[in-house]
Amino acid sequence: MTGDPQSLSQRLATWARVKSPWVTVFNSGACNACDIEIIACLMPRFDVERFGILAKGSPRHADILIVTGAVTRKQASRLLRVWEQIPEPKYVIACGACGAGGGVFQGLYHVVGDVGTVIPVDMYVAGCPPRPDEIINAVVACLNLMKEDLAQGGKEWRRKAGDTDRKETTPGTVAKDVRV
Amino acid sequence: MTAQLTMEQVSGALKEYGSAEQVRKNRIRVSTDTQKILSAIKAAQQFLDCDHLILISCTDDTGSFGLTYHLTGPHRTVISLAVAVPRESPQVFSVSDILPPAAIYERQIHDLFGIVFSGHPGLSKLMLNEDWPDGEYPLRKDWKPNKANSYGGAAQGGT
Amino acid sequence: MAEVMVPIGPQHPALKEPVNFRIYVEGEKIVRLELDLSYNHRGIEKAAEERNFIRVLPLLERVCGICSHSHATAFVKGIEEIMGLEVPARGQYIRTIIAELERMHSHLLWLGVAAHEIGFNTLLMWTWRDREAVLDTLEEMSGNRVHYNMNEIGGVRLDLSEKQVEAAQQRLPVLEERIAQYVDMVSHQETMLLRFRGVGKLSKEEILKYGTVGPTARASGVDYDVRRDDPYLVYDEVPWNVVTDSSGDVYGRTKVRIGELSESLKIVRHCIENLPGGPIRVTSAPKAAPKGEILSRYEAPRGELAHFIRTNGTDKADRLDIRTPTLANWTSVAKALVNQNLADIPVIVAAIDPCLSCTSRMTVIDTGTMAQGSISWEELVRKCRARYGTEVQP
Numbered sequence: 234m235t236g237d238p239q240s241l242s243q244r245l246a247t248w249a250r251v252k253s254p255w256v257t258v259f260n261s262g263a264c265n266a267c268d269i270e271i272i273a274c275l276m277p278r279f280d281v282e283r284f285g286i287l288a289k290g291s292p293r294h295a296d297i298l299i300v301t302g303a304v305t306r307k308q309a310s311r312l313l314r315v316w317e318q319i320p321e322p323k324y325v326i327a328c329g330a331c332g333a334g335g336g337v338f339q340g341l342y343h344v345v346g347d348v349g350t351v352i353p354v355d356m357y358v359a360g361c362p363p364r365p366d367e368i369i370n371a372v373v374a375c376l377n378l379m380k381e382d383l384a385q386g387g388k389e390w391r392r393k394a395g396d397t398d399r400k401e402t403t404p405g406t407v408a409k410d411v412r413v
Numbered sequence: 414m415t416a417q418l419t420m421e422q423v424s425g426a427l428k429e430y431g432s433a434e435q436v437r438k439n440r441i442r443v444s445t446d447t448q449k450i451l452s453a454i455k456a457a458q459q460f461l462d463c464d465h466l467i468l469i470s471c472t473d474d475t476g477s478f479g480l481t482y483h484l485t486g487p488h489r490t491v492i493s494l495a496v497a498v499p500r501e502s503p504q505v506f507s508v509s510d511i512l513p514p515a516a517i518y519e520r521q522i523h524d525l526f527g528i529v530f531s532g533h534p535g536l537s538k539l540m541l542n543e544d545w546p547d548g549e550y551p552l553r554k555d556w557k558p559n560k561a562n563s564y565g566g567a568a569q570g571g572t
Numbered sequence: 573m574a575e576v577m578v579p580i581g582p583q584h585p586a587l588k589e590p591v592n593f594r595i596y597v598e599g600e601k602i603v604r605l606e607l608d609l610s611y612n613h614r615g616i617e618k619a620a621e622e623r624n625f626i627r628v629l630p631l632l633e634r635v636c637g638i639c640s641h642s643h644a645t646a647f648v649k650g651i652e653e654i655m656g657l658e659v660p661a662r663g664q665y666i667r668t669i670i671a672e673l674e675r676m677h678s679h680l681l682w683l684g685v686a687a688h689e690i691g692f693n694t695l696l697m698w699t700w701r702d703r704e705a706v707l708d709t710l711e712e713m714s715g716n717r718v719h720y721n722m723n724e725i726g727g728v729r730l731d732l733s734e735k736q737v738e739a740a741q742q743r744l745p746v747l748e749e750r751i752a753q754y755v756d757m758v759s760h761q762e763t764m765l766l767r768f769r770g771v772g773k774l775s776k777e778e779i780l781k782y783g784t785v786g787p788t789a790r791a792s793g794v795d796y797d798v799r800r801d802d803p804y805l806v807y808d809e810v811p812w813n814v815v816t817d818s819s820g821d822v823y824g825r826t827k828v829r830i831g832e833l834s835e836s837l838k839i840v841r842h843c844i845e846n847l848p849g850g851p852i853r854v855t856s857a858p859k860a861a862p863k864g865e866i867l868s869r870y871e872a873p874r875g876e877l878a879h880f881i882r883t884n885g886t887d888k889a890d891r892l893d894i895r896t897p898t899l900a901n902w903t904s905v906a907k908a909l910v911n912q913n914l915a916d917i918p919v920i921v922a923a924i925d926p927c928l929s930c931t932s933r934m935t936v937i938d939t940g941t942m943a944q945g946s947i948s949w950e951e952l953v954r955k956c957r958a959r960y961g962t963e964v965q966p
């Protein structure tokens with residue numbers, strides 16, 4: 234994050250971001266159900282657009298990346314690339330049991346692992362799949378986190394002593410061995 | 414939907430390819446060998462009206478691979494043509510020219526079991542990721558991940 | 573004119589087999605197509621050999637989030653046949669109810685997606701609203717909106733209570749009315765007629781040649797439905813019809829799916845009204861299955877699903893070979909796209925129902941300059957709409 238968080242332009246940007254976060258969804262090897270539930274959020278029953286949350290196609294426009302599913306070998310590099318394309322400050326929500334720990338796909342030969350092994354994750358949503366209201370709740374909680382981060386001047390305050398971010402210690406690499 | 418095929422019809426039409434056996438009320442299995450599979454499928458298409466390939470299933474029977482071509486037609490009887498492909502030289506003729514949908518199933522089997530379909534127009538990778546090491550076929554029973562190998566997943570770039 | 577390659581994917585978030593297909597175009601016309609399917613390959617077939625029947629069911633449900641009941645049912649009915657188990661009638665009826673509700677939610681979802689691809693977003697909102705009613709019923713019955721986990725070897729996990737049956741019965745008339753509206757709409761709605769008619773045509777001969785299954789095949793007049801041709805569950809006891817159409821284009825596929833919606837509703841109603849009493853599962857299902865092999869077929873919402881199962885006398889499958897309907901349909905998509913407009917890709921691809929509903933990225937490579945850039949699926953859809961003058965305010 235650049236600039237003084239208290240400057241007018243920064244405050245304006247944050248205000249706009251929190252009022253209307255743009256979300257992009259990435260399927261890194263999910264079973265589809267999580268994706269379907271995310272789309273259901275956009276539909277009349279849940280209608281997240283009334284909160285200003287917009288689903289966007291391009292990661293370059295997004296503030297929040299929702300990743301569904303365990304990361305397959307082929308998608309790992311793509312996920313990393315999509316993540317790199319998102320402008321700072323970026324937030325990642327890992328959706329479902331798969332995103333959090335591999336779920337039922339834990340340890341299959343073509344699965345690298347959970348989302349956290351490839352990119353840093355800010356928030357996990359439990360459930361298989363989570364209900365749409367839980368997903369909305371996660372996005373809203375993420376917004377609060379955004380505000381909090383801004384007040385604290387970055388994401389560092391959330392890190393406990395001794396915590397190592399798997400992504401940042403070894404940039405660009407992910408677990409290479411197959412766990413079966 | 415026409416009347417189901419009887420055992421006699423099937424064994425009559427395919428008798429030169431192997432013995433037929435009724436495995437289920439609507440499924441007849443014919444075991445043949447790799448040399449005859451092309452002509453057996455042609456015969457099934459011609460005499461038994463088989464116009465739909467349900468799937469090509471592949472099993473690892475230690476020592477050989479079992480390929481089964483499940484065909485059906487307007488009679489809705491499933492004709493399963495089974496062949497055993499030797500493990501040392503896993504090679505069989507591709508049937509993709511007489512059965513176009515087979516092309517995609519054969520690519521899948523090639524990826525996961527390493528069976529080579531000679532005459533296939535494009536046996537490229539379909540199921541596994543692009544930096545998966547050659548010569549490792551995950552669905553073989555004796556396949557174990559080799560700690561020394563990289564199975565990909567960290568590649569930069571790609572589409 | 574130089575050929576230009578347009579690779580689509582790999583980010584097709586809603587696909588069971590996310591694909592990357594390279595489309596070669598000449599001007600606006602598509603010349604041919606190549607496929608790559610591995611993006612969501614996880615290795616479920618291998619894991620199915622290592623987990624016992626109880627543990628493998630939740631895994632199989634998660635092959636696909638839309639046909640989750642299909643995969644689990646195809647597997648249990650195969651294993652039950654190998655074991656020689658007779659599932660109690662009530663269990664079979666409950667399975668059928670869930671299966672048909674699943675088909676309804678899948679078809680409603682598809683109808684919305686197809687409408688979205690042609691810029692008819694009103695219909696998208698309508699169908700997805702009605703789909704919520706189906707999901708509510710499913711949630712009441714099973715406890716989950718998407719992965720029902722109703723199957724067990726030898727029956728179903730949960731019984732239907734009086735209250736649940738009543739609640740479902742109350743929802744059916746509403747759904748029926750809505751479906752009637754869609755049937756009426758598809759016959760004269762201008763946008764649908766304009767964008768669906770004559771697009772992505774496949775003749776009956778082509779369908780047979782390329783091994784296409786499901787509503788795509790039935791829309792071209794191929795009368796093939798596993799529910800009737802190799803009856804399982806209770807489809808041979810329930811009155812219903814196979815819906816076919818002869819037009820063979822996207823319009824025909826829409827009509828078939830809408831027709832199947834009303835058929836499914838009929839089946840659900842019949843099953844709910846004639847729900848037999850008695851147990852819902854066998855009292856003690858064996859843990860291990862004897863040696864045997866079976867080809868278990870199931871009519872999933874997208875077409876014929878085939879599980880080839882071999883058992884070896886233990887409580888694990890020796891081999892499970894899954895052929896999903898979408899895989900069978902890709903060959904024909906490749907065919908249907910040839911000579912079509914680049915702008916019709918979304919609707920033709922969506923017509924086989926791989927549910928291209930979320931955003932996807934595409935890479936456009938000009939073979940002349942090798943310049944490469946990405947456009948999102950949304951952008952493509954927008955371009956298509958602009959071409960056909962059906963652009964609505966984004």
Ligand code: SF4
Nearest residue numbers: 263264329330331361
């Ligand atoms: S968490 Fe569950 S629903 Fe979501 S992708 Fe994984 S298996 Fe599917």
